[in-house]
């Protein structure tokens with residue numbers, strides 16, 4: 001089954017990321033850097049967690065000098081849609097309108113203003129008179145389904161666009177369950193059984209560039225006949241340009257042809273920009289005022305009213321035999337989707353589909369529920385539900401190993417999924433509906449575990465808390481999987497043409513969020529044609545000029561968009577060989593490509609430039625060009641083994657990560673440095689999530705720490721020694737053997753650190769993050 | 784007020800509202816490498832050097848740079864002749880989304896002006912005010928080390 005690692009000329013080299021020099025020069029490439037003087041938009045936000053808007057009067061605001069447009073629910077279209085930037089029809093409820101007559105969390109939007117300056121816009125917001133009828137609110141997800149709980153979406157129109165569970169008249173957004181085998185019976189017959197509960201917190205992506213969107217009128221936008229209505233260009237920090245265009249059109253009741261979405265360089269995303277949040281308002285403000293409009297979230301808005309990670313409560317039941325055999329695991333999840341159901345169903349399903357297939361067991365079950373509460377709105381976040389589930393799962397796995405007296409690394413080694421195997425979970429859990437059956441074709445978990453153990457010195461350092469009476473050391477590990485794209489649903493496409501000098505324009509719908517996907521895709525394209533990545537000019541993410549791509553989510557870009565680029569290059573290769581054969585008066589079979597040349601086995605050769613010029617100017621003229629689309633039949637998981645070494649201060653409760661090792665099987669790393677970078681960034685975010693990041697709410701549902709002062713993300717000084725090991729495998733369904741790498745490693749730190757804390761001080765932490773206070777409390781309880 | 788300031792080595796004169804934020808002023812004058820990530824002095828993406836010291840321009844008034852030397856990323860190198868820090872950040876793969884990078888490189892530059900051979904701890908301390916959410920900092924530390932070495936060798 002195992003194929004040898006791929007050897008490439010361009011693939012598997014760390015070529016420089018194409019945009020990185022320009023970015024390090026500070027060139028004006030982001031949304032807000034456009035050389036236009038736009039109106040500034042500001043949004044009025046709800047002070048209440050749940051309220052009806054009885055009346056709203058924007059008269060004074062509109063009359064203020066310098067104000068060009070004020071939007072409220074009274075003058076905006078009421079088209080129900082989801083803000084989740086997913087494929088159509090989205091597996092998320094249509095429960096949002098541009099502006100509503102009801103607010104559902106503190107920070108929900110009430111009105112929007114576009115004015116000459118920021119100051120005027122802010123002043124105008126103050127002049128808008130809103131009368132609220134405050135309603136009871138529900139903040140506790142465990143109480144959200146109570147019969148007397150306040151109904152958050154009582155509006156007629158809210159519905160699910162696909163035929164799945166969505167309970168009208170309750171806050172119950174979604175439900176999924178399945179079971180294979182008899183869980184109760186397996187547990188009864190187990191040597192040891194476990195029942196545990198784990199809680200994870202509200203946390204935010206915090207891209208350093210907050211959400212930003214500019215709507216303006218480009219020359220091209222006037223090249224449209226009058227009947228079609230005005231056309232607007234929307235330059236936005238999005239992961240999903242094509243979904244953004246579709247959903248903006250839907251929300252505003254206009255046509256896609258009236259909108260062009262461009263994603264320029266964007267300042268990080270991590271899932272929060274897989275959401276169509278600013279585009280509706282900005283586009284409408286521009287259309288109404290007939291002027292360019294810029295809407296930038298402040299850091300505070302980014303916290304309270306963009307998107308967050310879904311907080312979970314996870315209940316696990318499991319059983320194990322003394323010899324290390326896992327009898328059964330049942331994973332039950334309650335996911336809090338806040339005031340709107342964006343990604344509520346799919347994030348919850350992912351909890352099972354990206355954790356349960358990792359292990360062999362006799363019986364397996366999943367029960368997932370998602371509920372509304374009057375709290376900020378979660379959405380897609382790197383890891384996408386696997387992160388939260390993985391915490392409980394991987395802590396439990398270590399606990400089971402401990403119970404039978406087995407090294408947790410060995411316990412994982414004897415129980416993990418292998419190449420050639422499948423899991424019933426793959427078929428049972430998909431994107432809200434059924435999944436796709438698949439057999440694992442590449443899995444180097446054993447190597448990940450072995451190399452990771454060696455790097456962290458597992459054998460010598462584990463369970464040796466040390467002699468220091470206060471500071472104790474410990475090691476912990478976790479094993480992970482994710483997916484690569486959404487099978488049979490996600491589509492990517494590419495287009496390329498050849499230029500006189502033998503270079504290529506490659507247009508892809510894929511969205512480079514800073515990950516380097518433009519470079520990675522160019523490397524894949526270049527590998528097929530035996531040219532340099534430099535010979536490929538990539539243009540991406542423009543709904544007017546690039547072919548469709550679902551966008552950057554579900555760890556899909558390298559695997560899926562990269563494959564579309566590979567198919568495109570293969571078609572181009574054929575054309576080049578055909579022209580070359582004609583020019584050299586030989587058969588295609590006599591020819592091959594090397595170093596940007598068409599070569600003959602007997603020694604003759606033509607440069608790509610000669611070939612292109614012949615095609616363009618000489619004989620049977622045509623443009624050497626091609627396009628290809630790709631949908632994957634499966635979603636091969638990348639795998640990883642993570643190891644943490646921590647030091648726990650038993651007096652203060654402070655946990656310090658000393659060293660972190662991530663050994664990752666991402667198939668062929670197309671660009672090793674970029675793959676490492678994805679891993680390092682994900683690990684860092686995961687450590688910060690495990691130790692410090694957490695929303696604090698008051699009893700009225702207001703977030704109290706919407707600033708980097710009080711919501712601490714890791715800075716350079718917080719950093720442990722970090723080691724990434726790329727363990728290569730070859731995934732036959734991926735481009736040159738590649739799988740995904742961007743999400744998986746955010747899932748490891750929380751369980752690996754929890755397990756390391758246990759190794760150091762003997763307490764298990766069931767609630768994240770592991771703040772000094774929680775650790776101290778756990779230590780006290782343990783005494 | 785009349786503002787006399789040297790920006791990226793060029794003596795300039797402006798007529799400004801002294802209460803304008805330095806960040807807004809610099810961006811409105813076309814120094815768009817100065818990024819706004821928080822407006823509250825906590826992320827470092829608006830960092831510029833004022834008389835060689837890294838300061839957060841989002842919490843400074845433009846009046847505070849009267850008769851001073853301001854360096855923004857635009858003054859540090861060109862694509863043809865990048866500053867060693869820029870070159871090493873690129874080479875190491877330390878630039879992902881890039882939004883933190885101008886501030887990060889300017890802080891690193893300030894560090895290397897006073898300390899041409901910093902230890903890893905000193906680098907971490909010197910760049911601690913610059914948050915990056917993409918990279919995990921590993922490659923950035925390496926890039927600063929490499930650049931410092933190159934600059935020492937070139938001098």
Ligand code: FES
Pocket residue numbers: 818819820821822823824825826827828829830839840841842
């Ligand atoms: S924008 Fe100045 S520190 Fe964040």
Ligand code: FES
Pocket residue numbers: 208267268514877878879880881882883884914915916917918
């Ligand atoms: S590279 Fe994106 S924030 Fe640093």
